[in-house]
Each structure stands twice: as C-alpha cells, then as structure tokens.
Amino acid sequence: MPTIVEAFRARAEEARSVVHELATWSGVATLALVLADADGRIALSPSLARAQPVLSERLGARVLLPDPGDPARSVADAAVGIVRGELAVAETGSVLLVEPELADRVVSMLSLTLIQVVARERLVENLDAVATTLAAGGPPAYASLTTGPSRTADIERSLTIGVQGPSEVHVVLLG
Amino acid sequence: MTDREPPPTPHAIAPFAVRYRAALADPNVRDGLLDFQRSWKATRDEQIASVEAITGRSFDALRGELAEIKDGVLADLDGHLARFRARAEAAGTIVVEVATAADANAYIADLCRQRGITLAVKGKSMVSEEIGLNAALEAAGIEAVETDLGEWILQLAGEHPSHLVMPAIHKRRGQVAELLTRVVGRHFDPDDIPAMVRSVRTELRERFLTAGLGLTGANALVAETGTVMLVTNEGNGRMSSSLPAVHVVTVGAEKTVPTLADAIRQVRLLARSATGQRITTYTTFISGPTPGHELHIVVIDNGRRAIARESAVESALRCIRCGACANVCPAYQVVGGHAFGHVYTGPIGLVTTAYHHGLEAAAGPQSLCVSCGACATVCPVDIPLPAQILDVRRQIAVRGGGLAWAKRAALRAFASRRLVDIAALAAAIVTWPVQSGVFTRIPRRLAPRHLGWRTPPRVSWRPAHARPALHAAQPPIAVTGATGRRVALFLQCVADRLAPEIPIAAARLLRAAGAEVVVPEGQHCCGLPAFDAGERDGARRMARATIAALDGHDDVVTPAPSCVVAMLHEYETLFADEPEWRDRAAQLRGRVHDLVGYLSTTARLPRGALAQAVAGGGGAEARVTVHRFCQGSNLLGAGDRLERLITDLCAIELAPLAETEVCCGFGGSTSLTAPEVSHGILTRKLDNVVASGARVLVTDNPGCVLHLRGGVDASGLRVRVVHVAEFLAARIPIG
Incomplete structure (x- = not known):
C-alpha cells in the first residue's frame, strides 16, 4: 500500500501539479524565488502575508500584495503567487482553497505560477473530508477544490495546460 | 404533457432538415466525433474502474446512490428549494424563482439596467443557452462575452454548442485556426493548439477586469448550506463569479441536492462521465456574495415541473449534464449535436427538448435514434433514456400531428399477417427477375441513389413458416437440459420472410439439443416496429396477438433477440394500464428466451459438440x-x-x-x-x-x-x- 503522501503525489502529478515536501515557510520563500524569473514579482495572499511575516521578510522587494482598490488588476499575471491551502486530498491530488476575501482569491486566480501550501497534517485520504470541512465552519463563503493548473480540451479534445487560471501549480506539503 | 406549449426557442436554430443536411455535408463532424468517441470511451472506462476501486463499490451501486439522492429531491422539489433559499438569503444571496425563459431574461436585463451594466463576462451555462440569454441581453444593449474557450469560439463563429460539455467538439483545429485568424487578426497555425488557447486569455483579460456582470451556471445547489457548486477546468468560472461586482447564476430547479456530501458524490461521477477526468481543475463552492458584491441566483423552471409530473420521463431531471449519453451514441457520431438534438444535444436532448422547447423542436431528430440502448449503460444517474425517448415519440405520434400517413398505413398493414404474406408474395414476384442468392439486385439506374449503400435482401417466395424444412426431423446429438422439452419457436416476422434459413437453422439446433420444436400458429410480429414509431395502439394489438399465440408454452425460443427485448421490456410499458394483459405479459417474460441464451443454459450442448469442419461455406480455417x-x-x-x-x-x-x-x-x-x-x-x-x-x-x-x-x-x-x-x-x- 502506498502511503497517503505517495498517493497524493501520484494523483497530483497526474493532474500536472508539482509536489514538494518542505520543512519551513522559509523554504517556501526559496522555492518562490527559484520559480520566479530574476525580476518576477511574487504575489502573496493578504491573509497569508499577515499570518507568516517570514515570507515578506525573505522575499523583500519582490513581494506583491493586492491593492485593495483594484485587487485583480494589481496582481494580474504575477510571476508567482503563494496561497495557503486548507486541505490536501489524496483521492484526487486536489488542494482546497478557502478564500472568502477577494484579495486572497485574485492571487490564486491570476498568478502565472501558483504555490499552494498545505500543512502536512491537513492531508486527508478522500473527498468525503472536503464535505465535512466545508460544512464545519458554516456555509463556505467561497471555496475551491483545485486540482492542477488550469486546462482545456475544447479544441479536438487535445489537453492544453494554462487557460485563464495559473499554468503551473506547485503544492507544498509543509512540516 | 405540458399545460402550455413552451415558447419557441428564443434564438435562431435552423429547421431540423437543414441542420441534418449541413451535418452530413461536413466530414469534419463524423471524422472528428469518431476519434472523440473512441478516446473518450477509453478514458471514461479507466476512470470508472478507478472510482470503483476507490470506493469499493460498483458503477451500478454508485449511480444508483446518486439517482436515489436526485429522486429524493425531485419528490419534494419545492421543499428543497425553500431550504436552499432560506440558507442562501441568510448569507445575503438574492434568490429568484422564475417560470419561463422570458422571465429569467427580463430579470437579468432589468438588473443590468438598474446597475448601469453594459458588459458581462460569461462562464459556460447550458441553461443560458436554453433560455437564449445572450440574445436577450444583446437586445437590451448589453454585451455578453463567452469566456469558456469552446463557447467563445462558437460565439465568434455565430454557432450554438453541439455538445453539453465540449461545445465546439464538432470543429476541427483547422477550422478554429481559420476563425481565430479572421477574428483576432493575426495568423494562427492549426497545429499550434496552445497558441490558440492562449489567445482566449489575452483577448479576454481586459473584459474580465472591466465587466460589471459575471454570469455562470451551476452544477448543483446545496440545500443545507445555500451553496452554489460550480465545476470548471479553465478557471473562467472562478473569474466570472469573483471579479465583476454582480454575479448572476442561471440554474435549473432540478440541480438541487440536499447536502455538501451529496454534492461531493456527484463530483465523483460527474467529471469521470463528462471528460474522463478524475475531477475537474476547479470545483467551486459559493455561499453568499463576496463582501461588497452582489450574488443573484435565478432558478428556472421552463418545463421542469412538467417533466416531474410525467412518470414516464420524470427521472430525466436527474441529469447532471455530463454528456456521456452523446459520447456513446452511434448516431450522434455520424451527425453531431447540431442535428442530433436542439439546444440540449444527444439522447437526453431528445427527451428534455420536448418540455423546454416544445414537441415540434423535439420531433425532427427522433428518427436518428437507433434504439441501441448504449446511452443508458453510461448514464451516471441511471436515466432510462431509451424508454424515455420512445415515450416522447409516442407523444409526437399522438399530439404532434401524428405520423406521416404513409408510415401509419404501412404500420397498420403490417399488423396483419395475411396482408404481409400477400405483400411479400407480390414483392417476391415483382423482384423475381433481379433476385440473386440472398439478395435482390436492383439495377443501378433504377435504385434510389441514397439507398445504394446496402443491397436489399431477397424476398422469399415461401416464408419459413410454410417450408417443410422448418418441421424436418433432426436426430439429437447429445442429452441436454432441453431433452424431451417442448420448445415453441417464435420465428420473427422479418426472418420468416427475408431470411427463412435463420428460423430453420434454429429449429435444427434445438432438435439437435433434444428438444421437440413446435411452431405456434397465429404468431406474427411482436409489435416492436410500431412501438418504436410511437404507434402504441398498433403495438398493443400485435403484442396481444403474440401473447395469445405463445400461451401454454413453457419454453418460447426465438432467433431474434430484438423480439425478446420487446417482450421483456416494452410489453410492461404497453400494458401499464391493462392489468390483465400486464399479467399475461409478465408470465410470458418468464418463459421467453433468445436462442443464444437458451443454447447457453437449458439446451447446452457438450463442449466441442459442433467442432466439425464445415463443407463449403467458408471453411473451418477462415477467421x-x-x-x-x-x-x-x-x-x-x-x-x-x-x-x-x-x-x-x-x-x-x-x-x-x-x-x-x-x-x-x-x-x-x-x-x-x-x-x-x-x-x-x-x-x-x-x-x-x-x-x-x-x-x-x-x-x-x-x-x-x-x-x-x-x-x-x-x-x-x-x-x-x-x-x-x-x-x-x-x-x-x-x-
């Protein structure tokens, strides 16, 4: 039997995500710097920037925070975005993003490359846990179960990665 | 059916005959769809096997569970919608229930007018196609831009979707490249699909950032939490539902499910059945507006409650719009969804169109369905589509102006065995000069050109039932479970006259297995052709005669499994309101067997019993x-x-x-x-x-x-x- 991490990794990779196991937020910052071009901006979801100040410290001037006046336009096509995931699901290789605030959502929506960070202990076996988690905190204001980069098969059923959403997704299992 | 005839489709769809001719004239359609159906089937089968492994349950068990959930909602649709509405309103959502397409369109257009909105970005929504929303908004001076790649391509081409999930599947890469080159104004290479895909991102980005309205559909409404579930792959659904200050969801009332856990059960089967994916890229749950934004949910009836009132078709409302039924439909492969369907395409469209867009809109494509039953085998909510399609045909035969007189007359004449015998004899005499072997060889210059693809069979001078060979002795070759049993042979009307060698061979086999074969007098046609045409009265007459002719026989065997399908499945429907005949049909069901089934069980010959090489006919070595x-x-x-x-x-x-x-x-x-x-x-x-x-x-x-x-x-x-x-x-x- 594969371990739950192995199962998650296999499914996520099938969906074209890249899976990393990292120990610290500092490691996440390093990953973002590697993935961004030399001068690429790194967008942080505001809730994550508040919770993990170490990210802004490590990324310095490269950090891009959504402008409350026009959050979407301000982070559109950021080289890299970093958001926190609520759950990782081994059954499908998915990550659950809980994003009631538009300012958080635009980062996961519009960045070219997206890093989703999930605490290792929040890795669950199957989708049933998603229903439980979503129902637990009252009705989910805005949550998305995301599985890999955005894609389409609308032309001749030919799978093509990268449409309106991120074209590259990295999932970090943290801790 | 419906209390009122639904309004005509609010946007232009050409008459069926025109759509049918256009589809046949375009080889891109059948060639592209053949590749599509083959690759879809392989990935779908793989994904269904995977969900069976994950859950430890069979596909039938999983779809049975989902069907039960949907049936539970349909049994109390108003109650579930009321719960949904209460929760959604508590979260600040505005829920509007409308009866008709016009009401829905008017609500959305008014909302735009009040908010001063002139541009809308739109995620893929079949309901919006159903109600003709784009045209209605355009008439109100509001531009609605499709943002799903397939829908965007079709909007540029001025077409409507040919598939529930893959709207532009009828288009090939060369056609898309040509279209984009013309509209976007720079060259696109047909073999560079990624470049064509990127164009939708660059062309639409500014629209997303400036639109005042975002329109989406919904894959489910969750009653316990007032949540909209939306499933997409491209990310345009998340953007349409987030970026504009007003988000409007158009959704059919039947999309309601009780709980989030039920929505997840739907997710497990939806993508697998739709695109052959384990799950789509984005499954989004929305309960209430984003702070500072508005969320309106327009719940549309447009014929749905009329479907719910008809026991023969009510389970069509279980549909989760995966399109799997079209993906295995052999007729859909030949002509595509523009001909096979109306707004809703594929087998489910043959059923629901009658209720959303009227019987006339549903009538044209009915004859394309070959009644093969493949659609029902893949439906993730177990809708009995073949039976429902036949019910719509019945309604068309009864209420939609009826069948053409020639077809009706032919079916009526066919009900009489004597008339058929006379007609067959006449045909045999007329075609005698051109009969050759098992065929009738009509000279090319006389044959209708469009029928030249299939050589017609020879019409036999003497049908099987009048031939001594049918009754000739055949010594048993082994002792089987049929030894000494009396078997009534049902010849099948078609084989009797056009292939008499088939029932004769069947009789020999049964005798070789030790059975005593009798051919009941008075047998003719089981009624299937009339049933298929929607002529229920004619079908009932033939079915009664068949049941009576086969009375008193414990084992009824036929070399025609199509008649067995009729007796096992259709007779129950035919006699739903006639208890006496329903009981007699039920008794027949327990006694009737197709030849292969009977030879595989009761009349099982020993292994290798027919291992002889055959003289002449093909030789044992032929593959x-x-x-x-x-x-x-x-x-x-x-x-x-x-x-x-x-x-x-x-x-x-x-x-x-x-x-x-x-x-x-x-x-x-x-x-x-x-x-x-x-x-x-x-x-x-x-x-x-x-x-x-x-x-x-x-x-x-x-x-x-x-x-x-x-x-x-x-x-x-x-x-x-x-x-x-x-x-x-x-x-x-x-x-």
Whole structure:
C-alpha cells in the first residue's frame, strides 16, 4: 500500500501539479524565488502575508500584495503567487482553497505560477473530508477544490495546460 | 404533457432538415466525433474502474446512490428549494424563482439596467443557452462575452454548442485556426493548439477586469448550506463569479441536492462521465456574495415541473449534464449535436427538448435514434433514456400531428399477417427477375441513389413458416437440459420472410439439443416496429396477438433477440394500464428466451459438440469474428455470451472485433427514415470488421444479419455474414 503522501503525489502529478515536501515557510520563500524569473514579482495572499511575516521578510522587494482598490488588476499575471491551502486530498491530488476575501482569491486566480501550501497534517485520504470541512465552519463563503493548473480540451479534445487560471501549480506539503 | 406549449426557442436554430443536411455535408463532424468517441470511451472506462476501486463499490451501486439522492429531491422539489433559499438569503444571496425563459431574461436585463451594466463576462451555462440569454441581453444593449474557450469560439463563429460539455467538439483545429485568424487578426497555425488557447486569455483579460456582470451556471445547489457548486477546468468560472461586482447564476430547479456530501458524490461521477477526468481543475463552492458584491441566483423552471409530473420521463431531471449519453451514441457520431438534438444535444436532448422547447423542436431528430440502448449503460444517474425517448415519440405520434400517413398505413398493414404474406408474395414476384442468392439486385439506374449503400435482401417466395424444412426431423446429438422439452419457436416476422434459413437453422439446433420444436400458429410480429414509431395502439394489438399465440408454452425460443427485448421490456410499458394483459405479459417474460441464451443454459450442448469442419461455406480455417447485437449487450446484459457459446461449442478461436457491442446501424426504422445515419454507423462497423481480418462475421439478430450482409455486398467486401443459428447448424454432425 502506498502511503497517503505517495498517493497524493501520484494523483497530483497526474493532474500536472508539482509536489514538494518542505520543512519551513522559509523554504517556501526559496522555492518562490527559484520559480520566479530574476525580476518576477511574487504575489502573496493578504491573509497569508499577515499570518507568516517570514515570507515578506525573505522575499523583500519582490513581494506583491493586492491593492485593495483594484485587487485583480494589481496582481494580474504575477510571476508567482503563494496561497495557503486548507486541505490536501489524496483521492484526487486536489488542494482546497478557502478564500472568502477577494484579495486572497485574485492571487490564486491570476498568478502565472501558483504555490499552494498545505500543512502536512491537513492531508486527508478522500473527498468525503472536503464535505465535512466545508460544512464545519458554516456555509463556505467561497471555496475551491483545485486540482492542477488550469486546462482545456475544447479544441479536438487535445489537453492544453494554462487557460485563464495559473499554468503551473506547485503544492507544498509543509512540516 | 405540458399545460402550455413552451415558447419557441428564443434564438435562431435552423429547421431540423437543414441542420441534418449541413451535418452530413461536413466530414469534419463524423471524422472528428469518431476519434472523440473512441478516446473518450477509453478514458471514461479507466476512470470508472478507478472510482470503483476507490470506493469499493460498483458503477451500478454508485449511480444508483446518486439517482436515489436526485429522486429524493425531485419528490419534494419545492421543499428543497425553500431550504436552499432560506440558507442562501441568510448569507445575503438574492434568490429568484422564475417560470419561463422570458422571465429569467427580463430579470437579468432589468438588473443590468438598474446597475448601469453594459458588459458581462460569461462562464459556460447550458441553461443560458436554453433560455437564449445572450440574445436577450444583446437586445437590451448589453454585451455578453463567452469566456469558456469552446463557447467563445462558437460565439465568434455565430454557432450554438453541439455538445453539453465540449461545445465546439464538432470543429476541427483547422477550422478554429481559420476563425481565430479572421477574428483576432493575426495568423494562427492549426497545429499550434496552445497558441490558440492562449489567445482566449489575452483577448479576454481586459473584459474580465472591466465587466460589471459575471454570469455562470451551476452544477448543483446545496440545500443545507445555500451553496452554489460550480465545476470548471479553465478557471473562467472562478473569474466570472469573483471579479465583476454582480454575479448572476442561471440554474435549473432540478440541480438541487440536499447536502455538501451529496454534492461531493456527484463530483465523483460527474467529471469521470463528462471528460474522463478524475475531477475537474476547479470545483467551486459559493455561499453568499463576496463582501461588497452582489450574488443573484435565478432558478428556472421552463418545463421542469412538467417533466416531474410525467412518470414516464420524470427521472430525466436527474441529469447532471455530463454528456456521456452523446459520447456513446452511434448516431450522434455520424451527425453531431447540431442535428442530433436542439439546444440540449444527444439522447437526453431528445427527451428534455420536448418540455423546454416544445414537441415540434423535439420531433425532427427522433428518427436518428437507433434504439441501441448504449446511452443508458453510461448514464451516471441511471436515466432510462431509451424508454424515455420512445415515450416522447409516442407523444409526437399522438399530439404532434401524428405520423406521416404513409408510415401509419404501412404500420397498420403490417399488423396483419395475411396482408404481409400477400405483400411479400407480390414483392417476391415483382423482384423475381433481379433476385440473386440472398439478395435482390436492383439495377443501378433504377435504385434510389441514397439507398445504394446496402443491397436489399431477397424476398422469399415461401416464408419459413410454410417450408417443410422448418418441421424436418433432426436426430439429437447429445442429452441436454432441453431433452424431451417442448420448445415453441417464435420465428420473427422479418426472418420468416427475408431470411427463412435463420428460423430453420434454429429449429435444427434445438432438435439437435433434444428438444421437440413446435411452431405456434397465429404468431406474427411482436409489435416492436410500431412501438418504436410511437404507434402504441398498433403495438398493443400485435403484442396481444403474440401473447395469445405463445400461451401454454413453457419454453418460447426465438432467433431474434430484438423480439425478446420487446417482450421483456416494452410489453410492461404497453400494458401499464391493462392489468390483465400486464399479467399475461409478465408470465410470458418468464418463459421467453433468445436462442443464444437458451443454447447457453437449458439446451447446452457438450463442449466441442459442433467442432466439425464445415463443407463449403467458408471453411473451418477462415477467421471468424462476432458482432454483438447492441440491445443484447445494452439491455439484456448478454455480455460476451455469444462469443463464449461459439468458442465452446465449435472449439474455434475468434478474432476480436473492436467496438463489438456498438450498434451496426440497422436500428429498425432509422435505416429507412435516416439512411445516411444508418450507413454512417454501418461504415464504422465494417471498418472494424476489416481491421479484425475476419472473413466470417457472426451475429445473433436477424435484422443485423440482413443489414450487415447488404452493406458488405454493396461495399464489395469479402466477408460472409451469418446468423449464429446458421453458423452453428452448419456444424451439426451428420448421422
């Protein structure tokens, strides 16, 4: 039997995500710097920037925070975005993003490359846990179960990665 | 059906005949869809196997569970909607229930007017197509831009979707490149699909950032939490629902599910059935507006409660719009969704169109359905589509102006065995000069051109029931479970006159297995042709005569499994309101067997009993392959029974036939009313036969035999087509 991490990794990779196991937020910052071009901006979801100040410290001037006046336009096509995931699901290789605030959502929506960070202990076996988690905190204001980069098969059923959403997704299992 | 006739489709869809001709004239449609159906089936089957492994439950158990959830909602739709509304409103959502398409459009247009909105970005929504939302907004001076790639391509081309999930599947890459080159104004290479895909991002980005309205559909409304569930792959759904300050969801009332756990159950089957994915890229749950934004949910009836009131079709409301039914439909492959359907395409569209857009809109494509039953085998909510399609045909026959007089007259005449015998004799006399072997060879200059693809069979001078060979002695070759049993042979009207050798061979086989074969007097047609045409009264007359003729026989066997399907499935529907005949039909169900089923069980001959080489006819060394009668696979659960019987009794190896369970295209009346579809499906079958390398093609339904034989002859292929009864009877040892 594969371990739950192995199962998650296999499914996520099938969906074209890249899976990393990292120990610290500092490691996440390093990953973002590697993935961004030399001068690429790194967008942080505001809730994550508040919770993990170490990210802004490590990324310095490269950090891009959504402008409350026009959050979407301000982070559109950021080289890299970093958001926190609520759950990782081994059954499908998915990550659950809980994003009631538009300012958080635009980062996961519009960045070219997206890093989703999930605490290792929040890795669950199957989708049933998603229903439980979503129902637990009252009705989910805005949550998305995301599985890999955005894609389409609308032309001749030919799978093509990268449409309106991120074209590259990295999932970090943290801790 | 409906209390009021629904309004005509609010946007322009050409008449069926025009759409049908256009589809046939475009080889891109059938070529593209053939590749699509084959690759979809392979990935879908793999994904269904995976969900069976994950859950430890069969597909039938999983879809049964989902069907039960949906049925529970439909039993109290208003109650579930009220719960949904209460929760959603508590979160600040505005929920509006509307009766008609016009009401929905008016609400959205008014909202735009009040908010000063002139630009809308739009995620894919079949309901918006159903109500003609884009046209209504345009009329109100509001530009609605489709943001799903497939929908965007179609909007640029001025077309509507041909598939529920893959709207532009009828277009090939060259056509898309040409379109984008013209509209976007720079060159696109047909083989650079990623560049075409990127164009939708660059072209639409500014629209997303400036639009005042975001429109989406919904895959489910969750009653317990007031949540909209939305499933997408491209990310345009998340953007349409987040970026504009006003988000409007258009959704059918039937999309309601009780709980989030139920929504997740739907997710497990939806993407697998739709695109062959384990899950789509984005499954989004929205309860209430984003702070500072507005969320309106327009819940549309537009004929749905009328469906719910009809017991014959109510389960069509379980539909989760995956499109799987179209993806296995052999007729859909030939003509695509613009001809096969209306706004809603594929088999489900043949049913629901009658309620959303009226009987007239539903009538045209009915004849394209070959009744093969493949759609029902893949439906993730187990909708009995073949029976529902037949019910809509019944409504069209009764209320939609009825059948053409010629068809009605033909069906009426067919009900009389005496008239059919006279007509057959007349046909035999007229065609005598051009009869040759098993065919009628009409000179090319006399044959209607569009029928030249299939050589018609010879009409026999003497039907099987009048031939001594049907009653000739045949010594048993082994002791079987049928030894000493009296078996009533049901000849089938078609085989009786057009292929008398089939019932004669069946009788020999049954006698070789030790049975005493009798041919009940008064048997004629089981009623299937009339039933298929929606002529229920005629079908009932023939069914009653058949039941009466077969009374008193414990074992009824026929070489025509199509008649068994009628007796096992359709008689119950026919006699729903006649308890006496319903009981007699139920008794018959327990006694009737198709020949292959009977030879595989009761009349099982010992292994290798027919292992002899045959003199003449093909030779034992010829490669043999098997076409499974589609309804046998799809409705009777026959599986590989036919192959097992042949390999076991004859001790030969069969060449595998790709897509063996896919219909051959005979499809009863389809080959007469839509010969091009029949021909297209036949071509797919014969291409597979050629690829198998076989020189002998065995199948188990007389209709398929005549159709395939005629097709093989007209194509000049060197393949012998035989009914399994003939194939096996030729191997009975002599003396």
